[in-house]
Amino acid sequence: AQRVTQPExxxxxxxxxxxxxxxxxxxSGSPELFWYVQYSRQRLQLLLRHISRESIKGxxxxxxKGExxxxxxxPFAQEEDSAMYYCALSGRGGSRLTFGEGTQLTVNP
Amino acid sequence: EAGVVQSPRYKIIEKKQPVAFWCNPISGHNTLYWYRQNLGQGPELLIRYENEEAVDDSQLPKDRFSAERLKGVDSTLKIQPAELGDSAVYLCASSLSSVDYGYTFGSGTRLTVV
Incomplete structure (x- = not known):
């Protein structure tokens, strides 16, 4: 079984x-991990994936894997980063994407 | 490019009534997904299509939910009869293939069952 936990x-x-x-x-296997973001009144969208090793919007x-x-x-949050963030996992080779419950990030001025 | 189009955006129905949601994926995307998102939760997969074939429907409550994707393009998700616990946002997403995780999500349909 696959499970994602976002404690906050x-x-x-x-x-x-x-x-x-x-x-x-x-x-139990080798997972693929993703972060999705949903800004207020917008659609859920992919932010980044671990296999890309990229930096998106900072x-x-x-x-x-050990932890x-x-x-x-x-490193430096911006007000426009305020959104709902979801961590998601899938097994390699195509299978269901399992989402965490999400973390609502608020960046105050 | 309109992206993934879903309709209606909102739907309020009384319990025991039927309801249907429609999804038009991005042109050329072979894989289509229906997710359900309960309040305060992350999306959960209901069903995944590869073209016309439902390849993963293990999470679909088949006693009341049904889905189809005729001609491998548009898809319809139906609930009959609806229950109070079905109130949620129903999201449709599409991707080029099941190994392409560049999902594009639609805006969703917010269902309220009263």
């Missing part, structure tokens, strides 16, 4: 502060 429902930081959204997963996420984590980080 709500996270509030000030503009310019570092931010880390936590994600832990459970999966966000990065490193897959730590089964895929935390999302940004």
């Amino acid at each position: 429902k709500l996270l509030s930081v000030f503009k310019g502060a570092p931010v880390e959204l936590k994600c832990n997963y459970s999966y 966000f990065t996420a490193d897959l730590n 089964t984590s895929f935390h999302l980080k940004k």
